Amino acid sequence: MTDRQRALLRGDMEQVVGRLRREETSVAPYREDYRRLLDNHGKMIRAALLLLFGRAGAPAASGPLGPDSPLVTGAAAIEMLHLATLVHDDVLDDADTRRGRPTVHTTRGNKAAIYLGDLILSRYMEIMASIAPDTAFIREQAGTVCEIVGGELLQESARGDTAVTRAYYERAIRGKTAALFRLAATTGVKLGTSDPSPDLLAAAHDFGEHLGMAFQIIDDIGDFDVAHESGKPKLEDIRERIYTLPVILGLESDPAFAQVLESDDPAEVLAYLQAHPSLVDGAKDGARSQLSQARQALDGAPIAPGVSRLLDRLAARLSAQV
Ligand code: FPP
Numbered sequence: 001m002t003d004r005q006r007a008l009l010r011g012d013m014e015q016v017v018g019r020l021r022r023e024e025t026s027v028a029p030y031r032e033d034y035r036r037l038l039d040n041h042g043k044m045i046r047a048a049l050l051l052l053f054g055r056a057g058a059p060a061a062s063g064p065l066g067p068d069s070p071l072v073t074g075a076a077a078i079e080m081l082h083l084a085t086l087v088h089d090d091v092l093d094d095a096d097t098r099r100g101r102p103t104v105h106t107t108r109g110n111k112a113a114i115y116l117g118d119l120i121l122s123r124y125m126e127i128m129a130s131i132a133p134d135t136a137f138i139r140e141q142a143g144t145v146c147e148i149v150g151g152e153l154l155q156e157s158a159r160g161d162t163a164v165t166r167a168y169y170e171r172a173i174r175g176k177t178a179a180l181f182r183l184a185a186t187t188g189v190k191l192g193t194s195d196p197s198p199d200l201l202a203a204a205h206d207f208g209e210h211l212g213m214a215f216q217i218i219d220d221i222g223d224f225d226v227a228h229e230s231g232k233p234k235l236e237d238i239r240e241r242i243y244t245l246p247v248i249l250g251l252e253s254d255p256a257f258a259q260v261l262e263s264d265d266p267a268e269v270l271a272y273l274q275a276h277p278s279l280v281d282g283a284k285d286g287a288r289s290q291l292s293q294a295r296q297a298l299d300g301a302p303i304a305p306g307v308s309r310l311l312d313r314l315a316a317r318l319s320a321q322v
C-alpha cells in the first residue's frame with residue numbers, strides 16, 4: 001500500500017513538472033529564464049503537500065492523476081506562487097545564488113526578475129481561479145498572498161532592530177513562509193473532493209502551518225551553518241541585518257550581544273554563535289517543537305494510513321536536518 005502510494009506520488013509530481021513546463025508560453029519574453037528555474041526546481045515540497053492532502057481526502061482517486069486534473073493543476077499553480085515569491089525575494093535580498101545557480105536578477109537584471117515574478121504570480125491567480133470550486137477558495141488564495149506580503153513587511157520593519165522578540169519573528173515567518181505551506185495543504189483537501197471533511201481541513205491547516213514554521217526556522221539556522229553547502233549564500237540574514245531565531249535567543253539571554261550585532265561584522269556574529277552553541281540548539285528545539293505539533297495534527301484525522309505515513313515522512317525528512 002505505502003509503496004504504491006509512493007509510486008503514485010512520484011507519478012503525480014512528474015505530471016506537475018510537465019504542467020509547469022506548459023506554462024512557459026505564458027511568461028514570454030522570459031521563457032528562457034522560466035525554463036532555467038524549472039530545470040532547477042528543487043524538491044517541490046509545497047506541490048507534494050497539496051497532492052498528499054488531495055489524496056488523503058479522496059480515497060476514490062486511487063489511480064494516477066491526469067495532466068489536467070484539478071490536483072495536478074493546483075499543485076503546479078502553488079509551485080508558481082512559490083517561484084514568483086522566490087524570484088522577487090532574491091531581488092529584495094540581493095542574493096546571487098539559489099539552489100547553487102545564479103539568480104534571475106543577477107543574470108538578467110532587476111527589471112527582468114520583477115516582470116518574470118509578476119507574470120508567474122498573475123498566471124498562478126488565473127489558474128487557481130479557473131479550478132476554484134467556490135468563492136471561499138479564491139478568498140483563501142488571495143488572503144494568503146496578502147499574508148505572505150505582510151510577513152515580508154513585518155520582517156522588513158524589524159531590520160536591524162535589536163529589540164525584536166521571538167513572538168515577532170514567529171509572526172513574520174508564519175506570514176512569509178508557513179502561510180504558503182498551510183495553503184498548499186488546505187488547497188489539496190479542497191481540490192481532492194467536492195465535500196471535504198472539516199476534520200481533514202483542520203488537520204491540513206495545522207500540519208501545513210507547523211511544517212512551514214519548522215521549515216523556515218531550519219532554513220534560518222542553515223544561514224549560519226557555513227560548513228555545509230546549501231546552494232544559497234551564507235550569513236546573508238546577518239549581512240542584511242535580519243535577526244532570526246538563534247540571534248533573537250542570543251539577544252534575550254545576553255544584552256551585550258546587541259553590541260556585537262551593531263558592529264555589522266558577520267564574522268563576529270558567527271564567532272559569537274559558535275562560542276554559544278546553546279543558541280543554535282535552542283533554535284533547533286524550536287523547529288523540533290513545530291515538527292512535533294505538525295505530527296500531532298495528523299492524529300485521529302481522517303487520512304488514509306498510507307498517505308498519513310507519507311506526510312509523517314515529510315516531517316521526518318525535515319527532522320533529520322535539526
Ligand atoms: C524566502 O525567505 C522568502 C519568502 C518565504 C517569501 C518572499 C515573499 C515576497 C518577496 C513577497 C511576496 C511576493 C509575491 C510575488 C507575492 P528567505 O529570504 O528567508 O529565504 P531564502 O533563504 O530561501 O531566500
Ligand code: MG
Nearest residue numbers: 089090093095
Ligand atoms: Mg531570501
